[in-house]
Amino acid sequence: MMMTGKRLVISALVLALAQIGFLSWIIAGRAAILRSGKEVLLKIEPVDPRDLLRGDYIILGYDISRIPVKMIANIPAGKFSSDDTSIVVRLKKGADGYWTPTTAWFGKAPAPAAADEADIAGHVAEGWDLRGEGMTIAPDYGIERFYLPEGEGMAIQSDMRVRPFAIRLALANDGTAQIKALVDGDKTLFEEPLY
Amino acid sequence: MAGYSTRVRSDIARWLQAGLIDAATADALTRDVEVNTRKSLSFGSILAMMAALLFGAAILIFVAANWDAIPRLARVAALFAIILGGYVGGAVLKARDHAAIGEALWIVAAAAFGGSIALIGQMYHLSGDEASALVTWGAGTALAAVALRSNPLTVASVGIADAWLFLKGFGYYSRSAFPHAFVGMAIVLFAVSFWTRSQAARHLIILSLLCYLVLLAGNHATLPVAIPLAIVSAALFAASVFAPEPVDRIVQLGGRLPLHALLGFLTGLAIIQFELADESTYNSGFGIASVVALAGIVAAIVLAGRESRGLRWLAYLGFAFELAMLYVVTLQSMLDTAGFFLAAAVLLGILAIIIIRVEKRMKDPATGGAAA
Numbered sequence: 103m104m105m106t107g108k109r110l111v112i113s114a115l116v117l118a119l120a121q122i123g124f125l126s127w128i129i130a131g132r133a134a135i136l137r138s139g140k141e142v143l144l145k146i147e148p149v150d151p152r153d154l155l156r157g158d159y160i161i162l163g164y165d166i167s168r169i170p171v172k173m174i175a176n177i178p179a180g181k182f183s184s185d186d187t188s189i190v191v192r193l194k195k196g197a198d199g200y201w202t203p204t205t206a207w208f209g210k211a212p213a214p215a216a217a218d219e220a221d222i223a224g225h226v227a228e229g230w231d232l233r234g235e236g237m238t239i240a241p242d243y244g245i246e247r248f249y250l251p252e253g254e255g256m257a258i259q260s261d262m263r264v265r266p267f268a269i270r271l272a273l274a275n276d277g278t279a280q281i282k283a284l285v286d287g288d289k290t291l292f293e294e295p296l297y
Numbered sequence: 298m299a300g301y302s303t304r305v306r307s308d309i310a311r312w313l314q315a316g317l318i319d320a321a322t323a324d325a326l327t328r329d330v331e332v333n334t335r336k337s338l339s340f341g342s343i344l345a346m347m348a349a350l351l352f353g354a355a356i357l358i359f360v361a362a363n364w365d366a367i368p369r370l371a372r373v374a375a376l377f378a379i380i381l382g383g384y385v386g387g388a389v390l391k392a393r394d395h396a397a398i399g400e401a402l403w404i405v406a407a408a409a410f411g412g413s414i415a416l417i418g419q420m421y422h423l424s425g426d427e428a429s430a431l432v433t434w435g436a437g438t439a440l441a442a443v444a445l446r447s448n449p450l451t452v453a454s455v456g457i458a459d460a461w462l463f464l465k466g467f468g469y470y471s472r473s474a475f476p477h478a479f480v481g482m483a484i485v486l487f488a489v490s491f492w493t494r495s496q497a498a499r500h501l502i503i504l505s506l507l508c509y510l511v512l513l514a515g516n517h518a519t520l521p522v523a524i525p526l527a528i529v530s531a532a533l534f535a536a537s538v539f540a541p542e543p544v545d546r547i548v549q550l551g552g553r554l555p556l557h558a559l560l561g562f563l564t565g566l567a568i569i570q571f572e573l574a575d576e577s578t579y580n581s582g583f584g585i586a587s588v589v590a591l592a593g594i595v596a597a598i599v600l601a602g603r604e605s606r607g608l609r610w611l612a613y614l615g616f617a618f619e620l621a622m623l624y625v626v627t628l629q630s631m632l633d634t635a636g637f638f639l640a641a642a643v644l645l646g647i648l649a650i651i652i653i654r655v656e657k658r659m660k661d662p663a664t665g666g667a668a669a
Binding site (some may be wrong): 107108110111113114115116117118119120121122124125128129132159242244245246247248249250251280281294295297 | 365370377380383389391393406410414420421422424441444
């Protein structure tokens, strides 16, 4: 019944390596997106200041955080509200260097993005109203937080209210987004190292 | 505890000398006492576990501080080293008969695994909610409990699942779905607890499931949840009282299933009563539920009160609750504040008389039985 000492130590070793391996795999996946993903620049919208700073991260809002329902190309006829589903938003580079959304699809994009375009994958919760022209839905893309070293949040929070900030993203082929840098005008504030 | 086992051992020696038992039985009894004493918590192992929990909290808070004086790759490496050192070091210590410190080190390693998940989220600005991070952490901890056959790690993974349940269940994230997956987690962890011989985890799982059902009743339909809860609890109570040994051989709850079943029964009926209280003036649903609850409490005391002091007190608590409930629903509108105090005094008096009478009855035959 009792595990012998040697076997216990071996299973502990295997367990530790499995957990470390799992964590390393996540890190490697994220670093791969940073290294080889397609780079896009997104304007950050001013978020309600009270919500801006929670602990040591700031909450980010993007243009693509609100997608007008009429931008979604594949809503089935007679559909009243959204399912719990994935969404793909196609971005196009504008003259000012910032990328903006052009079209969106529930599920997958029907055709690959052109050279000056990029797809970002997000997630829509259940129950957004899809009827009516003026409706918008709010997908999330896993990039809505920016963690800062302790104590540096307040300065950036007040700066964000007076001038526009942007986020540089790396996008994997499947649309997974990874934050690369926080940009203040032309100046890069925080550039993320690979690891 | 040590005092008890020494006393039993000297008793066994005396019985052996007096010829009451043979040498084989004496040997078996001594071994049983040894095994069960080792299982009981000592002061030292409690301190070791508290130290481990504090150490784990320190790791998590250190990660949250995002201190940039140490490069983050170094922070990752440090956490990986704690995972490796904690699991392997704990196993070595446990194999060398320092079980308490070994288990404590495993808890530290599990905390480091959770800290690493948080740190990676921070490094890459992953904004997925904390709930999904908890699922990953809990799964890793349950895996560790299975691999190392550890009781504390099983309890820890149940605790993490509970944290997930409450984070989701109380709608901390406004647009998240109701945490139905908790039932699946509970079943898996219940199965794990047999392998890791963790009775504590099983108790915690049953209590957590009860919390889940209360949340479910609040979020969805009350009666379709509460009525089956009361019926299933009553059935479990009956099974565990009329066939205590076979039932406890299956669930292995140290004979405390009736306690859980009574709590489930009372919770189910309380939900029903709250739901029906508003309509109590024009239909009899509330009255029926109250009668069933009171009958259940009496039946519980008669059937299982003798064996378990805890069960008796739970029954008294339920009885007090029922009295208060009946008073609030049926009488409140007719009485003023003075009347309320009078009623409270009368109700408490009734409760006291009943408790004293029952406790006396339970005691008398029991002492008689020991003397006979």
